[in-house]
Every structure is written in C-alpha cells, then in structure tokens.
Amino acid sequence: MLSIGEVSQQTGVSTQTIRYYERIKLLPEPKRAGNNYRVYSDSDVERLRFVNRARQLDFALEDIAEILAFRYQNAPPCQYVMNVMTQQITVIEERIGDLQRLRDELVNLHRVGLTMPEDIEMKQCVCHLIKTGQSNEDVNDE
Amino acid sequence: MLSIGEVSQQTGVSTQTIRYYERIKLLPEPKRAGNNYRVYSDSDVERLRFVNRARQLDFALEDIAEILAFRYQNAPPCQYVMNVMTQQITVIEERIGDLQRLRDELVNLHRVGLTMPEDIEMKQCVCHLIKTGQSNEDVNDE
DNA sequence: ACTTGACCTTATAGTTACTATAAGGTTTAG
DNA sequence: CTAAACCTTATAGTAACTATAAGGTCAAGT
Numbered sequence: 001m002l003s004i005g006e007v008s009q010q011t012g013v014s015t016q017t018i019r020y021y022e023r024i025k026l027l028p029e030p031k032r033a034g035n036n037y038r039v040y041s042d043s044d045v046e047r048l049r050f051v052n053r054a055r056q057l058d059f060a061l062e063d064i065a066e067i068l069a070f071r072y073q074n075a076p077p078c079q080y081v082m083n084v085m086t087q088q089i090t091v092i093e094e095r096i097g098d099l100q101r102l103r104d105e106l107v108n109l110h111r112v113g114l115t116m117p118e119d120i121e122m123k124q125c126v127c128h129l130i131k132t133g134q135s136n137e138d139v140n141d142e
Numbered sequence: 143m144l145s146i147g148e149v150s151q152q153t154g155v156s157t158q159t160i161r162y163y164e165r166i167k168l169l170p171e172p173k174r175a176g177n178n179y180r181v182y183s184d185s186d187v188e189r190l191r192f193v194n195r196a197r198q199l200d201f202a203l204e205d206i207a208e209i210l211a212f213r214y215q216n217a218p219p220c221q222y223v224m225n226v227m228t229q230q231i232t233v234i235e236e237r238i239g240d241l242q243r244l245r246d247e248l249v250n251l252h253r254v255g256l257t258m259p260e261d262i263e264m265k266q267c268v269c270h271l272i273k274t275g276q277s278n279e280d281v282n283d284e
Numbered sequence: 285a286c287t288t289g290a291c292c293t294t295a296t297a298g299t300t301a302c303t304a305t306a307a308g309g310t311t312t313a314g
Numbered sequence: 315c316t317a318a319a320c321c322t323t324a325t326a327g328t329a330a331c332t333a334t335a336a337g338g339t340c341a342a343g344t
Contacts, residue, residue, distance in 0.1 A: 304328095
C-alpha cells in the first residue's frame with residue numbers, strides 16, 4: 001500500500017498527473033487512509049504502469065481508456081489494439097517524413113543565411129528567406 | 143483590398159485562424175468596410191503569408207511575433223532568426239530520433255502480436271506486451 | 285418584396301495532456 | 315512548537331487553434 005508520492009516515484013508519473021488520470025476516470029478512485037490521503041494497491045500501480053507505458057507508445061488517453069474498458073469487461077482488446085498500432089505506425093511515419101522535410105528546409109535556409117555577405121545578412125537576410133518561401137526551391141532543386 | 147474570406151483562400155489560412163492571429167496581436171487590426179467587414183491590404187496579406195510560412199517552418203507564434211517586432215523597428219532580426227533556426231533544427235532532429243525509436247518499437251510489438259497463436263492472441267496478447275514494456279528488449283537486442 | 289444561401293460579425297467554450305497556482309490540512313523531526 | 319515535507323481540493327494556464335452560438339449583410343432568384 002503506497003502513498004501517491006511513492007507511486008509517483010516508482011512509476012515516474014508526477015502526482016499531478018496521477019490525480020489528473022483519476023479525474024478523467026482513467027484510473028479508479030483509490031482507497032483513502034484515515035487522513036484522507038490516497039492509498040494505492042499493487043493493482044492500482046499496475047494499471048498506472050500500463051497507462052504510462054501506452055503513453056510512451058504515444059497512444060492517446062482516449063485509446064488507452066478504450067483498451068482498459070475492454071480489459072475490464074474481460075473482452076480481448078487485441079484486435080482493437082492491433083488496429084490502433086497499425087494506425088499509430090502510419091501516423092508516426094508521416095510525421096517523421098514531415099519533420100525530415102522540414103529539417104532539410106531549415107538547414108538549407110540556415111546555410112544560405114550563413115553564406116550571405118554580412119551587410120546583406122544584416123539588412124534583408126533570413127527574414128526575406130522566410131518571407132518568400134522560395135529559397136528552398138531556389139537552392140534545392142530548381 | 144480583400145475580404146477575410148478572400149485572404150483565407152489566397153493564403154490557405156482559415157478565417158478563424160486569421161481572426162485568432164489578430165486577437166493575439168500577431169496581425170494588426172485591419173481597416174473595416176462600411177458594413178464592419180474586415181478589409182485587407184496587400185501588406186496585410188504579405189504579413190500573414192510571412193506568419194504562415196514561418197509556421198510551416200514550425201516556428202512558435204511567440205518567436206514569429208518577436209521576429210515581426212524586429213522587422214517593425216527596422217532592426218535586423220537576422221541573428222535572432224539564425225539562432226531560432228539552429229535551435230529548431232536541434233529540436234526537430236531530436237523529435238525525429240524519438241519518433242523513429244517509437245516506430246521501431248511499435249512495429250516490433252505489432253509483429254509479435256501477429257505471430258502469436260490465435261487463442262493466445264485473443265486472450266492475453268498485445269495488452270500484455272504493452273503492459274510489461276519488456277517485449278521490445280526481448281525481441282530487439284537482449 | 286421576400287427569402288434563401290453564402291458571406292461576415294462577436295463572444296465564448298472546447299480540444300490534448302498536462303502543469304502551475306492558491307489555499308489549506310497532516311505528519312514528523314528538531 | 316514550528317518548520318519541512320508531505321498530502322488535499324479547486325481553478326486557471328499552456329499552444330495553437332477549432333467549434334459553436336447567435337446574430338448582421340448582401341446578392342440572386344421567385
């Protein structure tokens with residue numbers, strides 16, 4: 001039986017966040033000690049660990065709630081979880097692609113900024129690059 | 143001279159977002175027509191394009207406001223912009239790394255889920271994988 | 285003249301996943 | 315007996331929008 005602070009330490013989830021999860025019903029209301037402090041059982045901690053782990057996999061809290069609901073009904077959430085995973089993978093791969101393109105663009109702009117003569121750099125410079133939105137194509141491919 | 147809807151079409155920024163930018167003073171209050179409709183000049187549109195382009199580069203609105211403030215004072219924001227860019231690139235590269243690790247982990251879990259015998263898959267399955275948080279290491283490297 | 289639909293206006297609340305703050309109660313060590 | 319390190323609740327703030335409500339304006343069609 002652990003206090004909220006102890007649970008926080010053991011799981012790496014802040015006390016604020018634990019209370020937040022309780023508020024949005026992702027975690028059940030724990031028992032209370034005589035002084036009204038929260039007291040957590042092993043199964044509470046296990047559930048929190050599950051939530052935390054799923055968050056690290058970037059599952060939305062809503063999806064996690066759904067999975068937990070399946071779990072509680074003793075229905076197998078497997079197919080659901082597998083579907084969510086497939087979706088997640090697609091979304092993440094798209095994000096990676098977007099970010100890579102963005103990084104290339106920024107690196108380009110930065111490089112152009114560096115190679116500008118100082119007096120121009122200090123007057124028109126990078127703002128112009130941002131503004132036009134064409135530097136990328138200019139430098140890159142066209 | 144354009145209406146908010148026309149500006150929206152020309153820039154790809156929703157009318158809601160244009161009003162939002164005005165509210166947080168990223169854009170100046172435009173003139174109004176007799177009917178109280180917003181009327182935008184070319185320079186208004188140019189400024190919005192700048193904001194939009196910077197957003198596409200994932201600059202925070204706060205940074206954009208800072209850059210625009212420099213611009214207005216005719217002070218060269220160059221060094222500031224260059225610094226922001228450098229920071230952005232670092233942050234983005236970290237995010238890409240995180241996401242790649244996450245994707246690998248998910249792909250792994252998904253693969254394990256697929257190769258599970260169906261009866262097990264339908265009872266313990268992926269939830270267990272999420273729960274333990276150890277499947278990744280099991281499958282990957284150790 | 286009137287109504288329908290596509291515009292425009294403001295103000296306010298909702299989104300996601302937290303984080304921070306205020307204002308206070310409890311417990312333990314010195 | 316007081317200071318610290320816990321705990322409690324309630325509420326507001328974060329980023330960058332998006333959605334909703336409730337209404338005003340305008341051009342075209344009947």
